[in-house]
Amino acid sequence: MLNNKVRAHSLVDSVTERLEAAILSGELAAGSKLSELQLAMSLGVSRGPLREAIRRLEGRKLLERTTNIGVRVVALSRKDVSEILQVQEVLQGLACGLAAKHMSDADIDALEQVLTRYKHKPGKGEDYDSWDLDFHTRIIVGSGNERLSKMLTEEVNFLLKVHRSVAVTTRETALRVVEEHKQIIAALRRRDPVAAEAVMREHISHARIESLSAEFADDVTEAKKKTPAKKSGRVRAAKSVR
Amino acid sequence: MLNNKVRAHSLVDSVTERLEAAILSGELAAGSKLSELQLAMSLGVSRGPLREAIRRLEGRKLLERTTNIGVRVVALSRKDVSEILQVQEVLQGLACGLAAKHMSDADIDALEQVLTRYKHKPGKGEDYDSWDLDFHTRIIVGSGNERLSKMLTEEVNFLLKVHRSVAVTTRETALRVVEEHKQIIAALRRRDPVAAEAVMREHISHARIESLSAEFADDVTEAKKKTPAKKSGRVRAAKSVR
DNA sequence: ACCGCGCAAAGTGTCAACAGTTTACACATT
DNA sequence: AATGTGTAAACTGTTGACACTTTGCGCGGT
Structure with a gap:
């Protein structure tokens, strides 16, 4: 201390x-x-x-x-989100690949417990988000690359959270996610960096496609802003807050 | 206009x-x-x-x-540089993979000209740096992902430049680099994103190993700083400038 | 000679006032 | 009525001064 x-x-x-x-x-x-x-x-x-x-x-x-x-x-524009998600994919992939080398067996055990503890109640709104976050955060930290961790949590993922595209989590996707998380753990257990990276990228890629296809509702999101925002011709962003 | x-x-x-x-x-x-x-x-x-x-x-x-x-x-500490280089590797890989999809034939032609115009005078000090920079910049821009471009040029690569570990470029490495650049172009021509990413990552990885193995001379670099920096016991960084 | 104390100088943290630009509204003009 | 113009309010840009913290030095005690 x-x-x-x-x-x-x-x-x-x-x-x-x-x-x-x-x-x-x-x-x-x-x-x-x-x-x-x-x-x-x-x-x-x-x-x-x-x-x-x-x-x-x-x-x-x-x-x-x-x-x-x-x-x-x-x-963030749709293009921004799309671009950031591409970056996120490879960075998470890198983190997972490194984690396969650097995480201790105990770390992986803990990771698996996060999974099994959640597995029985899939799709429960906010539970899901914090659980998914916990899972990925453990891997990011487990990469042992502090710079990468900060880049992901404080830059990339932070930006995406700000945009928070009200990810509606259906029961099917939740189950798929659980399944993919299992595969990730398996790759980590095998200490197979290449597979770990590939599986994680695939996993993020799925989330990416989902997130982007939900983006057609962008104007709805816009309209939900605090200030009424009388748009006269050009799009006029919400005015002063507080 | x-x-x-x-x-x-x-x-x-x-x-x-x-x-x-x-x-x-x-x-x-x-x-x-x-x-x-x-x-x-x-x-x-x-x-x-x-x-x-x-x-x-x-x-x-x-x-x-x-x-x-x-x-x-x-x-930047050695650890920092090492970590950043890992990140750089996957980001450059991503850029190259995307470039294989997004670059026009004309773009690739231009890229190849950068290579052939340099090929005949390898290893010429500063020429080398600007040439290598030009080559990679074209691919980064060619990725079509502006966010990625900015991240690489303004963040990752910028930080590494600040550290500038006086990369001594031997004739052998210069020749190897030319060879690897050729392979990258080939992958781009084939419009093969997977190969393009893999080859680029391999390429960056080599530079990474070289850069890090040259890092044993860190104290020498330290001593080369402007201010004499009388180090008394603890390492004392250079004092005020200007 | 060494250690600790305290004062003075230098440097950073914060603030309030002033200067310049933008925005909005009212008025005049066509 | 629509358009353009000018003025005032609101806001951002910049500055210099003041308060507090740190640092370095010298003095006195041990």
Whole structure:
């Protein structure tokens, strides 16, 4: 212990975390413009630290700033999502391949327990999401490649979560997922990196196709935004939030 | 034409670009601490915009800030480089696989010309670097996946360039690279995504091994930094620059 | 000579005010 | 009525000053 150094974190750090959470939770809707003054007041800080926090998230491509106009939360286009999913596929594949080499037997046991503990109640709404997340997170961490882990969790998967395309999970897909997870575990047990990578890629690929085919409802999603957004001709994204 | 909108770019934008270039060129050495006041003065801006630019690069993991202490340019450890190279391998592989589907015949012709135009003068120092960069850039762009392109050029490859492990290019390796590039082109011509990805990964993998085996000279590299850096006991990174 | 204490200098964190740009609305014109 | 113009409000961009933290140095005690 005592390795974790206690550092007084600045306002910028706090604000960054707060914004990040707000974006993830949808409190700051994708595409919505945010007002510096209002946000600063509601967060109880001055514009300085807020602007710096915004800049940081800008560097992480979560926010976009247009000079003299303002800041808005990124809104991923179908093309963006498609492209990111392709990247996700190979990165998850890499993680799984590495995991086949680096995960301990105990780790794999734990992974399998995650699977068996869920197997009996498939398709249960939010349970499913957290379970699937847990399964994949264990493999990502198990890759032993910290950089890869951060890229996947903090960049790629984070962006996809922001977009959260209300993945409707039917009972069939849930069962298929369980089956594929089994295959992944089998490959890991065999310590077969090539197979592990291939199976994982196949698995992600399925989710990819599903996710994209559900994307036809994009305009519906748009209409669900907080602000009514009277669209007059051009598409006009939701206005200020909070 | 007229598609390129003319946006007045702010000081923060200019400063960000300047810093980015300075980091890439080594003007701001990896690991060196930078003073806000001095930097702001030498750039001719006040601390505000500079700090915001720093925050942005912080979000891109090019700079690291420690509260109340200061900002320093990232210094990649051997582990970091190794991990990033693994990621690079699969991403370049993906790009090449996609390129096999998306590149036009004309694109491939152009790519082949890059190769043949260089083939006759292999191993010529800086020529080699720009040639190799050109070759790979064409494939990355040819993938048609803009997100992937940006990830590779602005994140992964950028970080590796910052580290620039003085890749000594022997004549043998240059010849091998030419040979492998030929195979890549062949796979692209065959429109064989699987082979294209595999060959590219193999190719990158070779570079990876070479790069890492050259890393034993890390302390030498350290000593070559601008500031003499009197190391007293603990390793002490180069101090203020400019 | 060594260690600890405290003060001063330098540097970062935060803020509030000012300057410049955009946006929206009202008014005048055709 | 529709269109263009000008002005005011709102907002972003930038700055300089102030507060707090860290760092380095010197002094006195042991």
